[in-house]
Each structure stands twice: as structure tokens, then as C-alpha cells.
Amino acid sequence: MNKTTQLLRSHRSIRKFKDKPVSDELINEIVLCAQAAATSSNIQATTIIRVRDQEKRERLAEAAGGQTYVTTAGAFLVFCADLNRSKLACQMQDGEFSEGMTEHFIIATADVALAAQNAVIAAESLGLGICYIGGLRNKPQEVADLLALPDQVYPVFGLCIGYADQDPEVKPRLPLATVLKEDSYLNPEDISGIETYDETLREYYQLRTGGKKDSCWSEEMKALVGKESRPHMREFLAKRGFLMK
Amino acid sequence: MNKTTQLLRSHRSIRKFKDKPVSDELINEIVLCAQAAATSSNIQATTIIRVRDQEKRERLAEAAGGQTYVTTAGAFLVFCADLNRSKLACQMQDGEFSEGMTEHFIIATADVALAAQNAVIAAESLGLGICYIGGLRNKPQEVADLLALPDQVYPVFGLCIGYADQDPEVKPRLPLATVLKEDSYLNPEDISGIETYDETLREYYQLRTGGKKDSCWSEEMKALVGKESRPHMREFLAKRGFLMK
Numbered sequence: 081m082n083k084t085t086q087l088l089r090s091h092r093s094i095r096k097f098k099d100k101p102v103s104d105e106l107i108n109e110i111v112l113c114a115q116a117a118a119t120s121s122n123i124q125a126t127t128i129i130r131v132r133d134q135e136k137r138e139r140l141a142e143a144a145g146g147q148t149y150v151t152t153a154g155a156f157l158v159f160c161a162d163l164n165r166s167k168l169a170c171q172m173q174d175g176e177f178s179e180g181m182t183e184h185f186i187i188a189t190a191d192v193a194l195a196a197q198n199a200v201i202a203a204e205s206l207g208l209g210i211c212y213i214g215g216l217r218n219k220p221q222e223v224a225d226l227l228a229l230p231d232q233v234y235p236v237f238g239l240c241i242g243y244a245d246q247d248p249e250v251k252p253r254l255p256l257a258t259v260l261k262e263d264s265y266l267n268p269e270d271i272s273g274i275e276t277y278d279e280t281l282r283e284y285y286q287l288r289t290g291g292k293k294d295s296c297w298s299e300e301m302k303a304l305v306g307k308e309s310r311p312h313m314r315e316f317l318a319k320r321g322f323l324m325k
Numbered sequence: 326m327n328k329t330t331q332l333l334r335s336h337r338s339i340r341k342f343k344d345k346p347v348s349d350e351l352i353n354e355i356v357l358c359a360q361a362a363a364t365s366s367n368i369q370a371t372t373i374i375r376v377r378d379q380e381k382r383e384r385l386a387e388a389a390g391g392q393t394y395v396t397t398a399g400a401f402l403v404f405c406a407d408l409n410r411s412k413l414a415c416q417m418q419d420g421e422f423s424e425g426m427t428e429h430f431i432i433a434t435a436d437v438a439l440a441a442q443n444a445v446i447a448a449e450s451l452g453l454g455i456c457y458i459g460g461l462r463n464k465p466q467e468v469a470d471l472l473a474l475p476d477q478v479y480p481v482f483g484l485c486i487g488y489a490d491q492d493p494e495v496k497p498r499l500p501l502a503t504v505l506k507e508d509s510y511l512n513p514e515d516i517s518g519i520e521t522y523d524e525t526l527r528e529y530y531q532l533r534t535g536g537k538k539d540s541c542w543s544e545e546m547k548a549l550v551g552k553e554s555r556p557h558m559r560e561f562l563a564k565r566g567f568l569m570k
Contacts, residue, residue, distance in 0.1 A: 081354065084329055084450035088358040088443050109326065111505045113333040115498040117442060120459050121549050122542070124499050129506045136508060160510075165503075166550045169519050169543035175551030182562065183462065183555035189431060190481065193438030197362060198333050201446055205329035214365050217428065230513035236435065253360040254369050258410075260356045261374045263381060265405075268475035274414050297367070298414035304366050305411045306420030310428035314570060317427065323568065325559060 087205055092250050094209025095149045097242035102154035106206055110241070113202035114195040125188035126195040127162040129227050130155060136226055140238065143222050144215030154208070154242030158216065158223070159196045161188035163232040163321070179232075180324025185317070192236045203241050213238030220316045231321045249288065252280050254297075274298055332450055337495050339454025340394045342487035347399035351451055355486070358447035359440040370433035371440040372407040374472050375400060381471055385483065388467050389460030399453070399487030403461065403468070404441045406433035408566075409477040424477075425569025430562070437481045448486050458483030465561045476566045494533065497525050499542075519543055 081089075111128055119125070131137050134151065140158075141150035150156055163184055167177040178184070200210050214237045216223050223235045253259075258273030278296035285293040317323045326334075356373055364370070376382050379396065385403075386395035395401055408429060412422040423429070445455050459482045461468050468480045498504075503518030523541035530538040562568045 082450055084332065085354055085358050085447050087329065088447055089361045091361050091363065093363060108501060108505075109330060111501060113330050115501070115504060116334045116336050116495070118336065118338060118445070118455075118457050120457070122496070122545055123549060124504070127504055127506065127510070129508070129510065131508055133508045163550065164513055165499075165519065166546040168514065168516055169546035170549075170551045172516060172519065172543045173547040173551070175547035177550055178553050181554050181556070182559040182568070184550060186434060186462070186481070186558065187459070187554075189434050190438040193435040194442045197439045197442035198446070200363070201443070202330050202333055205327055210363075212363050212365070214432070217431070226509075228509040228511065230510060233510065233513075236431070250361070251367070254410075256353060256356060256360070259360060259369070259372055260353075261372065263374070263376055263378045264471075264473040265372070265374065265475060265478065266473065268409055268478075269413070271413055271417060274410065274417065298417045300367055301411040301414035302418040302420035304368060304415075305408065305422055305429060306415045306418070308423050309426050309432075311426070311570070313431065314427040314568075323427070323559075325556070 088201065090250055091204065092248045093211040094244045094246060095211055096246040097149060097153045097209070097240070098245045100154055100243045102208065102241055107155055110199050110202045114199040117194040117198040119191050119194070120187040123166055123187055123191060125162050125166065125191040127160045127165070127233065129158040129160065131158060139226055140216065140223065143219040144213050144238065145218055147213060147215055149211060149240050150213060150238065153240035157239045157241065158227060159192050159236050159239060160229060160233050161192045161236050163188055164230050167232055179321050182323055182325065185322045189236060196237070196239060199239065208241050209244035211240040213240060217310055217313060220313065224320070234317060234320050234322060252284050333446065335495055336449065337493045338456040339487070339489045339491060340456055341491040342394060342398045342454070342485070343490045345399055345488045347453065347486055352400055355444050355447045359444040362439040362443040364436050364439070365432040368411055368432055368436060370407050370411065370436040372405045372410070372478065374403040374405065376403060384471055385461065385468065388464040389458050389483065390463055392458060392460055394456060394485050395458060395483065398485035402484045402486065403472060404437050404481050404484060405474060405478050406437045406481050407478045408433055409475050412477055424566050427568055427570065430567045434481060441482070441484060444484065453486050454489035456485040458485060462555055462558060465558070469565070479562060479565050479567060497529050
């Protein structure tokens with residue numbers, strides 16, 4: 081382990097922040113790091129909107145299901161997958177933009193995530209805490225309206241960045257052997273790793289909450305993938321010009 | 326700038342590797358870092374397949390359009406978006422898996438990219454070079470067959486990791502002001518940032534190739550989004566149980 085891998089392995093989400101803004105200088109440094117991430121065919125499909133307007137932040141917090149730290153973090157960034165820019169570039173060369181390709185959606189979404197994770201590592205290395213806000217996809221149309229996003233742009237997630245006012249523990253992960261395989265997937269029905277992790281996670285929750293939280297991974301997954309999640313996303317994305325073919 | 330942000334900002338893809346394997350110890354450390362990335366609702370949708378079998382690597386290199394470094398890198402990992410595992414977990418709790426949700430596809434794809442970028446930063450901090458291989462999506466069905474991927478799992482990209490045998494320059498990015506906006510998107514038709522970057526990139530290519538490569542960003546984008554990209558992806562994903570609704 082070196083200092084960087086130590087930093088990577090000590091990540092935890094921060095949801096309580098000190099009342100202290102993050103300077104423009106730090107945000108610029110963080111965004112330059114985000115831009116430095118690998119990008120598919122150099123498409124650079126990430127656009128970041130820093131939301132300073134407090135009323136907008138309150139409405140975003142509400143859209144995200146009442147996550148108040150969206151308003152209290154030192155900075156709040158919305159990471160958007162942006163094909164509008166490459167469309168403009170294509171048109172500058174008299175090209176005709178090929179709208180709605182699934183492949184372009186994958187490229188753009190992955191691009192944003194790579195850039196965001198670089199932003200996160202940069203922020204954490206600078207002594208800041210972060211929390212991703214996937215909850216923006218609860219009401220993506222509202223978010224798009226609020227930020228005046230054009231077609232071919234969608235908000236993938238938000239990112240709270242700020243000075244931590246809490247010190248949560250690192251959450252345990254699935255066993256390494258469950259996620260790292262060799263040469264082929266093998267035994268797609270094997271649940272032994274899940275069973276092990278269920279125990280680990282249940283113990284972690286019980287210790288952390290003095291016995292109050294009694295849950296495990298398979299229960300969490302039932303709640304997440306055992307129901308329709310954000311069923312509006314498909315139509316929302318199609319309206320914005322994504323995932324049409 | 327600190328050492329980590331310096332590392333982040335000095336990324337460049339490596340496509341020529343020394344003939345030296347990456348040890349299991351390093352790969353494990355890199356994968357533990359990947360696992361430590363934030364994950365949406367703790368879904369941990371990333372499965373990594375390390376391909377050691379040289380014949381498989383040759384076939385993957387071919388699928389990726391003849392990218393020989395897939396076979397010569399010290400290690401080659403395939404990053405898969407995996408909902409099979411959360412489906413199993415859901416079923417362990419007598420839940421019924423909700424198949425094909427667009428939202429789950431976004432979660433899984435973003436999850437993989439966050440984990441992969443952590444792996445990349447870990448690898449680079451350990452003195453290794455990397456190259457993402459999106460080209461696996463040229464022939465995703467072949468890749469899935471070769472690695473025996475079950476339904477609800479798709480290969481997002483590959484990752485070459487190894488000891489660099491070249492020292493390429495860092496590629497310039499779009500102007501900061503073009504990708505970082507405040508409070509709203511504003512001027513979605515503004516091409517000034519693209520024009521500036523076109524010049525920067527053209528100069529960069531000309532200097533680097535002694536005048537041989539004469540291209541710019543808008544030309545690259547025309548080639549990328551001015552045509553149908555990997556039009557098989559939608560059907561491939563639907564067949565695997567993704568993006569059905």
C-alpha cells in the first residue's frame with residue numbers, strides 16, 4: 081500500500097458538512113483532475129454545473145428526496161453527460177449528428193463516471209469529503225429544467241463536496257474472490273460470497289447502530305432490484321435524445 | 326497541487342508495455358481499491374475478469390479491432406456490469422428481480438466506471454501504465470461467450486495494466502470554462518470553446534507527429550458521432566436482459 085491506495089481504500093460518503101465553502105481555486109483544481117481522466121475516443125462528454133444559487137440547491141435537494149446535505153455541502157456539482165457539445169463540433173464540420181445511439185449513451189455515461197471519480201479522489205486528497213447524489217434521477221426533468229440543460233444532455237448524478245463534520249467508518253465490501261474472477265465467469269448461481277457478505281454487513285450495521293439496524297446485502301438488493309426503479313428514466317432519456325436506437 | 330492531484334493530472338494511455346507480468350499481489354491491491362469506490366445503493370455491480378489465458382487474450386485483442394497491447398500488457402482485466410449477483414441476492418430473499426430497467430443499467434454502468442477509475446489511479450500510483458479498451462464493445466457477444474458471462478452481465482470495457490515501455494505526452498483537454506458552468510447550462514450553441522480547443526489539439530498533434538497528423542477535435546467528433554456507432558449494442562443488451570424498459 082502507498083499513500084494513494086490508502087486514500088482510495090479509506091473512502092466513505094460524507095453527509096454532514098461544516099459551514100464552510102469550498103474555494104474556487106480548489107474547485108478548479110478538482111475539475112482539472114476530472115478532465116484528466118481517460119475519455120472514450122477523446123469525446124470529453126462531461127459537463128459540470130456548479131450550483132451556487134441557494135434556491136436552486138434547495139430544489140435539487142428536494143428532487144433528490146430530501147437530502148439536505150445537497151444544500152449544506154461547501155460545494156455542489158451536477159455531473160452531466162453531454163453529447164450536445166460533440167454534436168455542435170460534428171456540425172461545425174458539416175457532419176450530421178447520429179442521434180439516440182445506445183453506444184453513445186454508454187460512452188457518455190461512462191465518461192462522466194470516470195471524470196467524477198477523478199474529481200472525488202482529488203477532493204479527498206485535498207482533505208475534503210464527498211457524497212454522490214444519484215437521487216437527482218428521481219426527478220430528472222425538474223433538474224434539467226432548473227439547470228436549463230439542452231437536448232443531448234442529462235444529469236447523471238450530483239456530487240456534494242465539503243469539509244466533513246463527521247467521521248463515519250469505511251463500509252465493508254463483497255469478498256474479493258466474489259468480484260475478481262479468472263478467465264471466465266464460472267458458477268453464475270454461486271451464492272456463497274453473498275452469504276458471507278450478508279453476515280459481514282449485518283454485523284457491521286449492528287455494531288454501528290448499537291443493534292438498531294438489522295439488515296444485510298441480500299435484503300438491500302431485494303429492495304433495490306426487486307422493484308421497478310425510476311421507471312420514468314427511459315422516457316425522460318428518449319425525450320432528450322438518448323437511447324432511441 | 327499535491328502528489329495525488331499531480332498523479333491524476335499526468336494521466337496518459339499506455340499502449341506499449343514491457344514483457345513483465347503484473348503480480349497477483351498488485352492486482353489484488355488494485356481490485357481492492359476498485360471495490361472501495363462509491364457504489365449506488367451499495368449495489369457493487371462490478372465484476373472483474375482477469376484474463377490470463379493467452380488464446381483468449383488474442384481473441385479479445387482481435388474483437389477489439391486488433392489492439393495488440395491487449396495481449397502484451399502485464400495484465401488484462403475485463404470490467405463487467407453485473408446485475409446477476411444482485412438478482413441472486415434478491416431471490417435469496419424471495420424477491421422477484423425486476424428485469425431490464427433503464428435505471429438499473431445506468432446504476433450498473435456508472436458503478437463499473439467508478440470502480441475502474443479507482444483501479445486506474447491505484448495502478449498508476451503503483452508505477453504502472455494503463456489503457457482502457459472500449460473496443461470490446463465491437464463484438465460484445467463474442468466477448469460474453471469467451472468469458473462465459475451469464476445474462477444480466479455485460480462487458481463495459483477492458484483495461485490493460487502493465488509496465489510502460491513508452492512515455493507519451495499528456496493530451497490537452499477542452500478549456501476548463503467550457504466544461505465547468507455555473508447555475509445553468511447557458512448558451513448551448515456557443516462554439517467558442519470548441520474553436521479554441523480545435524487549435525490547441527491541432528498544434529499538439531502536429532508537434533507530436535512532426536506535422537504528419539493534421540486533425541482537430543471537431544473532426545474527431547464528426548468521425549465519432551456523425552455516424553452510427555456500434556449499432557448492435559441495443560439488441561445485444563436487450564438479449565442479455567438490459568434496457569428493456
